[in-house]
Amino acid sequence: MTAAQSPCPLCAGPSRPYHRNARRDYLQCENCDLVFVPPHQHLSAAAERAFYDTHENAMDDPGYRRFLMRLFEPMAQRLPPGSSGLDFGCGPAPLLAAMFTEAGFAMRIYDPLFAPDAAALEQTYDFITGSEVFEHLAAPGTEIARLLGMLRPGGWLGVMTKRLRNREAFAQWHYIRDPTHVCFFAEATFRFIAARHGLELEFSGPDVALLHKPAA
Structure with a gap:
């Protein structure tokens, strides 16, 4: 299968070329607007782990804490006391x-x-919660469905990932320089996810999406 024939890993829809650079192809789904790297251009598991090991996030880093506040604050404001949560891709x-x-x-x-x-x-x-995780998912459709299956009625899925803007900005975007980033979500992509799974959607800032599962 060629890059241009790769189905969307979120919704299995048809894709079209979106961007290409010296290292990778980037395709866009015609249904949900997800931009993704075709599977044959993903890093191996060993190469991916080696790249992650170069990251320098630390538990006592005040800058990292400030960064995470962008997701923590809007989520915490919406949660009843005593709620239990999972940090996926911690x-x-x-x-x-x-x-x-x-x-x-x-x-x-x-x-x-x-x-x-x-x-x-x-x-x-x-x-x-999934902070800077969704852009790494090789099979986002499968993973999102699994996470929503673990979410109780009335629960929240909070996602922090930089959102796709347009083709011109994409070509210069620092986000595509990370070789472990293989999926890029637009606002329209999150609206597709919400509609497909019957969720309520809110955006908090340029990189946080909050998905609410209605109570039964």
Whole structure:
């Protein structure tokens, strides 16, 4: 299968060429507007882990805490006291989970490389967060459906990822220089996700999307 024939990893819709540089192709779904890198151009698991190991996020880094506040604050404002949550894709420094714990919420963490606790994926939660995670997902449609299946009625899924703007900005975008970033979400993509799964959608700033699962 050529790059141009790759189906969308979010909705399986047809794709068209969007951008190309010296390293990778970028395709855009005709249904949901997701821009993605075709699977044959993804890094190997070993190369991906080696790149993650170059990141310098730390639990005691005040700059990292300020960054995570962009997701923490709007999520915490919407949660009843005593809510339980999962930080999905927490990475090697699960600071976001620690921030929710400090605020009185019960937290679990999961990361396929750094905290591969399969039992955490067998529970249900009042909220789930994914900070700088969704752009790494090779199969976002499958992963989003799994996360929503773990979310209790009335719960929230909070996603922090830089949003796609337009083709001109994309060509110069620092986000595409990270070789582990393979999916790029537009506002229209989040609206598609909300409509497909019957969710309410709110945007908080340029890189946070809040998806609410209606109560039964």
